[in-house]
Amino acid sequence: MSDAPASNDAAISVSDLAASLKRTIETNYDHVVVRGELGRVTIARSGHMYADIKDDKAVLNTVMWKGQVDRLPFRPEEGLEVIATGKLSIYAGRSNYQMIASSMRPAGAGALMALLEERKKKLAAEGLFAAEHKKTLPFLPRTIGVVTSPTGAVIRDILHRIRDRFPVRVIVWPALVQGDQAAGQITAGIKGFNAMTGADRPDVLIVARGGGSIEDLWPFNEESVVRAAFESEIPLISAVGHETDTTLIDYVSDARAPTPTGAAEIAVPVRQELLLQTGEASERLKRALARRTAQAKDKLTAARLPRPESLLQTKRQRLDYAAATLPRAALALTQKARVRLSRLTISPASLRSEIRTSKQRLRDVAVRARPALARLMQQRETALATQGKLLETLSYQSTLKRGYALVRDADGKLVRSAGPAASAGSLKISFADGDVTAVPEGSPGTPPTAAKPVKAKPKGQQGSLF
Template structure:
C-alpha cells in the first residue's frame, strides 16, 4: 500500500504573520501616529489659496516651491489674527498635523499664524500703496480743509483705551466742543471692518448730529498691530468720506496707508485733538489784542485828523458872516432904486401900447374876418366828411335791414310767443299753452294750439243769397 498523501500549501497562497486591517482601521492608525509624532510643529511657507468660510473658519494652502500643505484654522484663532491672510504672503504657522480619512490626506490645524517677519508685510504694504496711489487716492487735489472751529467732532477708536481719554482731555482744555465716539476695535481681524463702519456711519448722519470733522486714532504698536489701518477697505472709506478726516494712528514714526489718504495726518492722537480745535485762551487773547490795536488805530486816526484840521487854519465864524452881511446891506440899499426903475420901465412900455376902444374894435374886426376866412376854407372839407359819414351810415343801415328778423318774416317765417311775450321754441312747450301770439311780417294774430294729428277742415263759404226773381245757375 502506498503512503497517504499529506495536504501541502498551495504555491500561490503565501503565508503571512501580519493581521488583516480594514481601510478605516488603517486610517485611524495613521491618524494616531501622525497626531502623536507631530502634535506641535512650526511651518514657514507662502499662502496660496485662502478661503474664509461663512462659519468663520479659514482654509488655506501653505506651500513652497516643492510641496503644498493643506492648512485649517478655526474661527476662534482666526478672530485673534492681527493681519488679514492674503495669497502670496509668507507666514509662519504653528499647530499640529492631522489626517482627513475621507480623502486620505494629511493637513495642518494651525493655532497661530504670523507674517514671516516685517519684510513680508512691508512688501505687501508697498505693493498695496503703489496700487492705491496709481488710482489717485493719495492726490493732494482730493484733500479737504479742516474746519477752524468745529461744533461736533467724531472720534473712531476704542472706547476703553488711553487714546480716547487723551483726546477728550486735550479738547476739553483747548476748546470744549461736542465729541461723539464711535466704538471700534483697533487691532485684530475685525478692526478693519469696524473702523470702516465708523467712517461710513458718521458720513450717513444728518442734521445737528453730523460731525464737522472725524478723527481715526489708536496708540502705537508693531506693524502687525497697525495692519488694520493698511487694509484697502479702510483706505477707501477714508477717501470717500465727505467729512474732513484726521488720521492719528500710532506714534510719529509709524506710517499707515490711512495717513496718505486722510485730509490731515497727526503724529499722535493728542496731536489730532490739537489740529481739530484751536486754543480758546489764545483766541480770547487775540480778540483782546485786536481790540486794543483797533483802539490805538482810531486814536491815531483822530489825532491825525485833528492836526490836519488845525493846519488848515479855518477862519472864525464871525469873519465868514461879515462879507455876507455887507452884501446884504448893499442889496437893501439898492432895492428901492431898482424897484422904482422897474416901475418906470413898465409904465413906459404900457404908454407905448396906446390902448383905446377904437384900437380894440379894430382888433376884434380883424379877428372876425380871419375866422370867416377860416370857415370858408374849411366848408368844402367839412361837407366831404359829412357825405362820407352819410354813405357809411346808409351802408350800415342796409346791412342791418338784411340781417334783421323782419326780413326773415317777409320770407314766410313767423315768431311764436306766449301771452307774456316769451318765445315758444318747440311744440311740446306750445301744447302747454292756451293761447299763442303769432307774429307775421305784416302783423300779429292770436291762435290756440291743436292737439290732434291734422287740423279740422276749414268751413265752406256760404253761397250768396239769390235776389228775388233771379234764376240760379243750373250748372
C-alpha cells in the same frame, strides 16, 4: 474538498479605510505649525478660504473656515510667506490629506513690509493719497470725535491736552486698536461719526493709538480702514504710533500727528494765546482810534472855522443892496413896457395905410404872375393835344380802318381762333363802319344782315378793343 489555501485576511471597504486613516492622522497631527509660501488662494462665496502652502519640494492643501478668515489681521495673498497653525485631516472624497488652519500670520516683519508696500502702491494708484482730496481742518471745532480704545493711556492724553489748550466737547467711539477685530471696529467708528447729524456730529475726527510693532499697528493698514478714512466727510487726523511709525491711514488722512498728544494740539488752538492775541488786537485798535481822533482834532483846529455871525455878514450886506435897488429897477421896467405898448397902438389912419400897402403888393404880384400863368396853360394845352393824337393812333378804331375786324360770339366774347368760331352758333363781326352777323359754314343760322352804321366816337376818345 478544494485544494486552495485558506486566507485569514478580512476585506474592509474603502470608506472604512479612509475613516481609519483620518482618525490616525487627526490623532497624531492634531496640532501642527507650518511655515511656507502661499500659492493658490481662493475665498469662496461661503467665506471659506482654500489655499496651498508650499516650499520648493512639497505642497500642502490648506482649508480655513469663514470664522477664522474673518479674524485674520491681514489679507492672504499669493506669494506671501506665512506661518499657519492647525491640524491635519483627510478629505476622503479625493484621498487627499490637508491642513485645517485655525490661525495664520505673516512670517516675520519682512513679509508684512512687502505686503504693506504692495498695498500702498495699489491705493496710491487709485488716487486715495492725492493732495487734492485733503480737507481743511476747522480752526476752532465745537465737537471732536475720537476713535480709539476707551481704557488706554491714549484717550487720557488727548483729553488732558484738549482741556489744557481749549476745552471743547469730545465724543469717544470705543474701538479695539489691536487684534483681529480692530480693523472692523475702527472702520465702524469712522463711518458712525460721519452718519451723525445735528449738534452731535463732530467737526473733526482723531483716529489714535499708542506705539507698537508692525503687527500691532497692522489694523491701520487694512483697506477697509484706509477707504473709510478717505470717504470721511469730516476732516480726519491720524495719530497712530510714535513719530517714526507710519501706517497707510497716515497717507489718506487730512493731517498726521506724530503722537496722540500732537493730534490734540493740531485739533484745537491754545485758548490763552487766543485771548492774548485778542487783547493785543484790541489795544492796537484803541491806539489807532486815539491817533485818528487826535489827527482829526488837529486838522479841525488848523482850519480855524469863522464864527457863524461873520459868515452871515456878507450875505446880509448883499440883501440890503438888493432891497435898495429893487424899487428903481421895477420903475425902469415899467417905463420900458409903456414905451413898447405905445408903439403898438393901432389907429384908423395907420390901418388904412396898411391896407393900401397890402393891395399894392397884391397887384404887383398879379402883374408878375399873369405871363407865367399864360405860358403854363399853353404848355398844358400842347401836351394834351399830343396825348390825344397818340391815343387816336393807338385806338382799335384806327386798326379797323386799316382793314381788320373783331369777331365775337353770341355772348359778346372775343373769338381769337378758328376752333371756337366753328363751334359758335353765330358770330358778330365788327368793321370800321359797322357790325354784321354771320353763321359759320356748315352750321344752321340766319343769312347775314346789312351792316349798321356806327356813330363815330369823338376825336381823342378811345373805345374798348374787346
